[in-house]
Amino acid sequence: MQPELGLQSMQLVLPWPDHIPCSALRGWIRQQLARHGEPLRWSITAVESVDQTRQLRLEAVVLQ
Amino acid sequence: MTSAPLPTLMVVPTGIGCAIGGYAGDALPSARLLAAASGCLITHPNVMNGAALYWRDPRMHYVEGYSLDRFAAAEWVLRPVRRQRIGLLLDVGIEPELAQRQIQVAEGCSATLGLEIGPVVQTDQPLEVQLELGASGASSGRIAAPGTLLRAGERLKQAGATAIAVVARFPEDPDSEALAAYRQGSGVDALAGAEAVISHLLVRHLQLPCAHAPALAPLPLDPALDPRAAGEELGYTFLACVLVGLSCAPDLLPAAQAQPGDLLAQQLGAVVAPQGALGGEAVLACLERGVPLISVANPSLLAVDQAALGLECGVLQASSYSEAAGLLLALREGLAPAALTRPVSPLQRLP
Structure with missing residues (x-):
């Protein structure tokens, strides 16, 4: 039985919490993406400084 | 060493x-x-x-x-592994002559390179690839019918394929600036993101080695073709490298x-x-x-x-x-x- 799948492209801007080190970033990002669907393909495309905080720009395709 | x-x-x-x-x-x-x-x-x-x-x-x-x-x-x-048996998954949206070119490449790889290839299945409806660009300019994309891709993949797995080469018909815009830039060694491969999504879907679902080759009509000769892009303009398909790569890809x-x-x-x-x-x-x-x-x-x-x-x-x-x-x-x-x-x-x- 084939599940009916949909694909959704998305671009997210997420503030990077100070308590999340780079070594924990992958798991944290997957949690954020999971709110929208199952991550199929994703990447950080930019890291920006805004008001002395860091922001992550993500581009992703998720399954819904 | x-x-x-x-x-x-x-x-x-x-x-x-x-x-x-x-x-x-x-x-x-x-x-x-x-x-x-x-x-x-x-x-x-x-x-x-x-x-x-x-x-x-x-x-x-x-x-x-x-x-x-x-x-x-x-x-x-x-x-x-020593050898994979590669099932060939063709998008039914590929026109018959171009589909036959894919099959001939597969048959050539079987006869001349000794690869184990087969069977061949077609999707039950066109995959309808959609190309996209992210805000960064990076290539992305989707297909309209993921289920049809996965059904075809399951048929191949049930038929004994241990790896899958998938060929999808991609949209073409031969006069686009993006394509011209790519052929001359700048810009982004506009097909790449959608190709990745297609193979990711199959691997996630089947846990078999998979890889994708786009089906595109041949382009006219470009004397200024960048050497880095030349491999894609030597024949009718992009498939040979995929078959060779999959032939000894490790099990997952x-x-x-x-x-x-x-x-x-x-x-x-x-x-x-x-x-x-x-x-x-x-x-x-x-x-x-x-x-x-x-x-x-x-x-x-x-x-x-x-x-x-x-x-x-x-x-x-x-x-x-x-x-x-x-x-x-x-x-x-x-x-x-x-x-x-x-x-x-x-x-x-x-x-």
Whole structure:
């Protein structure tokens, strides 16, 4: 039985919490993406400084 | 060389316009060098696929991008095999003559290269590939009917295929500026993102080695064609490299089923990635476990580099893949890379 799948492209801007080190970033990002669907393909495309905080720009395709 | 191989992950993200690896398998010479230096290179189809051009080396493991991410995250292991039986999955949206070209390439690879290929199935409806660009300019895309792709893949798996080569009809705009730029060695491979989504879907669902080749009509001769793009304009298809790569791609198994002889993420001795493209899942997974990262100067659209990620130390910088190979050799031989540069820092004294 084939599940009916949909694909959704998305671009997210997420503030990077100070308590999340780079070594924990992958798991944290997957949690954020999971709110929208199952991550199929994703990447950080930019890291920006805004008001002395860091922001992550993500581009992703998720399954819904 | 007597030192044991140093399993190494080589990542060149597709669809971001990397100067090395953003075209038709043009990262393959670099991959061959890293394979020689490491003795065991795990990399993905974007690095290995030169359309009509390819290279086979037992030290190089052809691992599709989704499975590469799962491997790097220690969720899956890689089991080397002697031979895969490659099922051929054709988009029913490919016009009959172009579909026949794909089959003839497969038959040629069977007769001339000794690859085990078959059966062939078509999707029950067109895949309808949609190309997209992210805000960064990176290539992405989707298909309208994921279910039809997965149904065809399941038929092949049930028929005994142990790997799947998928060919989807891609939209064409032969007069586009983007295509002209790509053919002349600039810009982004506009097809790459959608190709990745297609193979990712199949690998996620079937846990079989899979790779994709687009079906496109041949282009008119361009005397100014960039050499890096030339591999894609030598024939009627992009399929040969995919079949060769899949023919000995490792099996993909859950980590809990690991056996002696399998390749595990815990064995990785290094990961090599372009300097500004460190934000992908495989690289981040390696950073979680402290795998040494060799960051290579290889310009692309992105600037997610060591500084952006706050990696203040521990990243080895290479100005070229030649230098990266030297660093891999150092790691393989147990040499501290710092001993190979000047000045040599004095020993740290603890208070």
